[in-house]
Amino acid sequence: MNFDDTPHEAAFRAEARAWIDANAPKYLLPYLEKSGYGGIELGGLDPMKEAKAWQKKKYDAGWACLHWPKEYGGRGASPIERVIWNQEEGPYGALSGSFIIGHGMCGPTVMDWGPEEAKRELLPRLAAGEDIWCQLFSEPAGGSDLAGLRTKAERDGDGWVINGQKIWTSGAHYSQWGILITRTDPNVPKHKGLTMFFLRMDTPGVRIVPIKQANGQSGFNEVYFDNVRLPDSQRLGGVGEGWKVSLTTLMNERLSIGSGMSAGFPDIFEFCKELELADGTLAINDRGVRSKLAEWACRQSGLKYTGMRAISALSRGENPGPENSIGKLVAGSSLQEIAMFALDLQGQAGAVSDPKLAAMAAKFQAQLLRSPATRVEGGTDEILRNIIGERVLGLPGDMRADKGLPFNKIPTA
Amino acid sequence: MDFEFSAEQQQLKEQARRYLADKCPTTAVRAILEGSEPFDRTLWQGLGEMGFLGAAIPEEYGGLGLGYLELCVIAEELGRALAPVPVSSSIFLVAEILKAAGSEEQKQRWLPKLASGEVIGTLASVEVTGSVRPSNIAMSAKAGALTGAKSPVLDGDIAHIAVVLARHAPGKDAQGLSLYLVDLNQSGIERTVLETIDPTRSQAKITFNSAKAELVGVAGDGWRLYEEALDRAAILTGFEQIGGADKALEMGRDYALQRFAFGRAIGSFQAIKHMLADMYVSATLARSNGYFGAYALSTGSADLPEAAATMRVSSSKAFQHCAKNNIQVHGGMGFTWAMDCHLFYRRSNLLAVSLGGLNEWEDKLIDRLRAKNAA
Numbered sequence: 203m204n205f206d207d208t209p210h211e212a213a214f215r216a217e218a219r220a221w222i223d224a225n226a227p228k229y230l231l232p233y234l235e236k237s238g239y240g241g242i243e244l245g246g247l248d249p250m251k252e253a254k255a256w257q258k259k260k261y262d263a264g265w266a267c268l269h270w271p272k273e274y275g276g277r278g279a280s281p282i283e284r285v286i287w288n289q290e291e292g293p294y295g296a297l298s299g300s301f302i303i304g305h306g307m308c309g310p311t312v313m314d315w316g317p318e319e320a321k322r323e324l325l326p327r328l329a330a331g332e333d334i335w336c337q338l339f340s341e342p343a344g345g346s347d348l349a350g351l352r353t354k355a356e357r358d359g360d361g362w363v364i365n366g367q368k369i370w371t372s373g374a375h376y377s378q379w380g381i382l383i384t385r386t387d388p389n390v391p392k393h394k395g396l397t398m399f400f401l402r403m404d405t406p407g408v409r410i411v412p413i414k415q416a417n418g419q420s421g422f423n424e425v426y427f428d429n430v431r432l433p434d435s436q437r438l439g440g441v442g443e444g445w446k447v448s449l450t451t452l453m454n455e456r457l458s459i460g461s462g463m464s465a466g467f468p469d470i471f472e473f474c475k476e477l478e479l480a481d482g483t484l485a486i487n488d489r490g491v492r493s494k495l496a497e498w499a500c501r502q503s504g505l506k507y508t509g510m511r512a513i514s515a516l517s518r519g520e521n522p523g524p525e526n527s528i529g530k531l532v533a534g535s536s537l538q539e540i541a542m543f544a545l546d547l548q549g550q551a552g553a554v555s556d557p558k559l560a561a562m563a564a565k566f567q568a569q570l571l572r573s574p575a576t577r578v579e580g581g582t583d584e585i586l587r588n589i590i591g592e593r594v595l596g597l598p599g600d601m602r603a604d605k606g607l608p609f610n611k612i613p614t615a
Numbered sequence: 616m617d618f619e620f621s622a623e624q625q626q627l628k629e630q631a632r633r634y635l636a637d638k639c640p641t642t643a644v645r646a647i648l649e650g651s652e653p654f655d656r657t658l659w660q661g662l663g664e665m666g667f668l669g670a671a672i673p674e675e676y677g678g679l680g681l682g683y684l685e686l687c688v689i690a691e692e693l694g695r696a697l698a699p700v701p702v703s704s705s706i707f708l709v710a711e712i713l714k715a716a717g718s719e720e721q722k723q724r725w726l727p728k729l730a731s732g733e734v735i736g737t738l739a740s741v742e743v744t745g746s747v748r749p750s751n752i753a754m755s756a757k758a759g760a761l762t763g764a765k766s767p768v769l770d771g772d773i774a775h776i777a778v779v780l781a782r783h784a785p786g787k788d789a790q791g792l793s794l795y796l797v798d799l800n801q802s803g804i805e806r807t808v809l810e811t812i813d814p815t816r817s818q819a820k821i822t823f824n825s826a827k828a829e830l831v832g833v834a835g836d837g838w839r840l841y842e843e844a845l846d847r848a849a850i851l852t853g854f855e856q857i858g859g860a861d862k863a864l865e866m867g868r869d870y871a872l873q874r875f876a877f878g879r880a881i882g883s884f885q886a887i888k889h890m891l892a893d894m895y896v897s898a899t900l901a902r903s904n905g906y907f908g909a910y911a912l913s914t915g916s917a918d919l920p921e922a923a924a925t926m927r928v929s930s931s932k933a934f935q936h937c938a939k940n941n942i943q944v945h946g947g948m949g950f951t952w953a954m955d956c957h958l959f960y961r962r963s964n965l966l967a968v969s970l971g972g973l974n975e976w977e978d979k980l981i982d983r984l985r986a987k988n989a990a
Contacts (some may be wrong), residue, residue, distance in 0.1 A: 203617065203618065203619065203620065203621075203684055203906070203909060203910045203913060204616070204617055204618075204910070205617065205618065205910075206732040207616065215675040236831035240906055252719050308638050323915035334687075385847065437934055468688075470898050471984065471988075475985070475988075486985065489978075491975070492977050492978055492981045493973075493974065495977075496928050496976075496980045496981060497928070498779075499925065499927040499928075499980060499981075499984060500904060500925055500928050500932075500980075501900060502902065503904055503907065503925050504899070504900030504901070504903045504904050504905075504929060505900070505903075506903075507904060507906055507907045508899060508900070508903040509905065510616065510618040510903075510906075511618055511619065511903060513618070514616050514617055514619045515619075515891070517617065518617070519621075519985075525899045525902075525903070526897075528896045528899055530895060530898060530901070532900065541967065584885070584889070586892075587885075587888065587892035587893070588885065588888065588889075588892075589887040590892035590895055591882070591885075591891055591892045592888070592889035592898070593893075594895060595864075595868050595882075595888075595891055595892070596868070597868065597871060597872065597880075597882035597883065597887075597888050597891065598872070598879070598880050598882055599883065600883055600888075601879060601883065602884060602885075607772060612931070
């Protein structure tokens with residue numbers, strides 16, 4: 203039971219640290235360290251330009267996409283080396299937000315299922331940050347029930363014609379490429395009639411419409427497909443194998459560990475140390491406040507050490523256990539509870555969201571308005587509980603009214 | 616990084632699990648609940664013979680001379696089995712206090728007997744309803760004799776010796792407090808068994824009438840020694856709680872798989888499935904916090920006080936959460952005497968107050984985080 207690196211890990215860490223120290227964009231550090239929940243602000247500099255520059259620099263020196271094979275632009279590093287890199291990259295890692303989906307999910311999917319020529323051409327560009335990729339999965343009728351998706355791909359000579367609509371596509375508005383799951387056969391049960399493709403986002407007939415979110419920002423998009431023509435060479439995996447291909451994507455999402463989510467405790471703790479309550483005591487000295495702080499402190503450290511356990515498993519060359527699946531479930535609701543509690547402590551001033559006026563530069567107000575999304579995106583709290591219940595505890599799946607039915611016979615209303 | 620118990624420690628844990636599965640099935644726990652014996656004497660003797668009690672006691676004092684990590688994995692298995700024996704009082708508290716502050720003579724005299732189980736020890740601190748604070752300790756120590764009463768004292772009816780928090784100087788402050796070792800088999804001692812929520816761990820009121828006592832450690836150091844002992848015991852008891860939480864979760868899961876209603880296993884209903892998933896989340900957070908507690912305890916890290924309070928809050932809540940929802944998953948059957956659910960429910964609520972309630976540990980946690988932050 204210790205936190206020490208093995209000699210090999212220590213050597214790798216030293217090498218990474220030295221390179222980062224010599225090459226990182228240190229002028230961005232003050233902004234990156236202050237960056238809050240859900241986005242970075244670089245004092246007027248263009249975040250995308252800075253992100254691409256840092257990514258290219260890493261790529262040129264062999265520090266991009268550490269877990270990918272070298273021939274596709276990676277480093278062929280072990281999972282634990284990837285974790286060590288993330289630890290050493292620290293706040294600079296926040297620059298990579300736009301690349302996460304491409305590097306973590308799209309790239310590995312193309313790697314497993316794509317034609318060799320496309321892999322050699324596209325993956326190094328993705329690793330270098332020259333292209334950004336998005337994942338065109340969710341639909342208005344296929345969210346938690348992803349396999350209920352309706353975007354159609356129909357044979358047309360040598361190629362395919364795509365019609366339909368995707369939604370919640372993160373970063374579609376700045377992506378050059380996307381991976382797309384479609385329905386190619388509505389006459390078979392829903393999981394069996396799916397096929398995966400990859401495409402340029404400027405292919406004629408693709409229309410991207412940013413979604414104005416409940417918090418006023420726009421990170422997600424609707425993407426419409428109107429007679430979009432794709433050659434068969436842009437298919438990933440076999441016709442009808444789309445569900446299997448999509449599982450590669452989702453499995454890779456689950457392997458992205460080591461950058462555990464914060465439950466938000468440090469901010470509320472800082473805030474309560476300064477804030478005076480109506481009776482003149484500091485919030486942190488109030489019994490009721492302390493009880494809540496203690497709960498969040500335990501969740502924060504519990505997630506931290508759960509992450510350490512997963513990293514240890516990697517260090518021993520094992521796969522992390524299922525305990526890592528609790529991260530977003532715990533963090534999402536904690537962030538929301540903490541934001542609501544912070545506003546409550548602020549009294550009537552809690553409604554003010556102007557960063558120039560509100561406490562802690564309106565961090566909690568922004569968190570309040572963003573946190574509902576955390577409990578939904580990438581798997582709702584309820585889906586995550588199903589996953590824990592079924593895959594970890596071994597409970598049976600829910601009864602499905604659509605089981606075994608051809609897709610076009612499934613009731614929709 | 617190796618944030619995990621070693622292969623040898625996991626083997627020891629397996630060994631303890633097999634031993635307890637054999638010697639301490641829930642029928643043995645129930646026998647204590649329903650019978651007149653205050654604890655399982657055969658099991659207690661066996662735990663001593665196996666070396667489990669003396670795992671973290673140095674060899675020179677009759678123990679196995681292993682470490683805290685070994686004691687943590689044993690504690691987890693004792694918790695899982697709801698072992699009706701006074702390990703927490705005798706080993707986690709009294710043996711630990713003697714190891715930390717006892718004189719050489721006291722260690723020589725008592726640690727080997729605590730390690731073998733021949734002698735049972737307990738810690739007597741509580742005098743009032745509410746938190747134990749220096750201001751509510753009235754037990755007086757004068758000329759090597761204690762006068763006053765302690766209640767409740769966990770395992771107080773069966774213990775041979777007690778470490779007692781008492782006041783050698785009048786007043787209300789912590790500096791007037793010291794720890795004393797008392798042989799409970801003397802004429803100045805009266806004991807009354809108390810009725811409690813968990814009779815599988817008996818408790819007593821102990822009255823001291825000029826009972827002969829000897830100092831443990833330095834006079835005036837009692838409160839510090841007491842608080843430090845509670846921290847170490849919080850981590851070890853935390854492992855008992857983690858073990859209990861896991862077992863209660865497994866019972867709930869197994870029942871949800873086996874019980875059918877509306878033509879399907881009730882575990883397929885999301886209301887039940889999500890309740891069990893939340894129990895898993897609590898138990899996992901507590902276990903991860905526990906690993907850090909074990910690390911801090913075994914290395915004597917400066918983080919020990921924070922780790923102890925974190926684990927205490929996390930593991931108390933996890934065991935209570937799993938035990939109460941295990942009853943809920945079982946429905947009406949869960950509230951029958953015949954089902955074992957209430958054994959876990961009782962124990963979870965006993966352990967949640969046995970070293971001081973959640974509110975005290977929440978306070979300690981916040982104070983300690985603040986102190987660390989200020990440093």
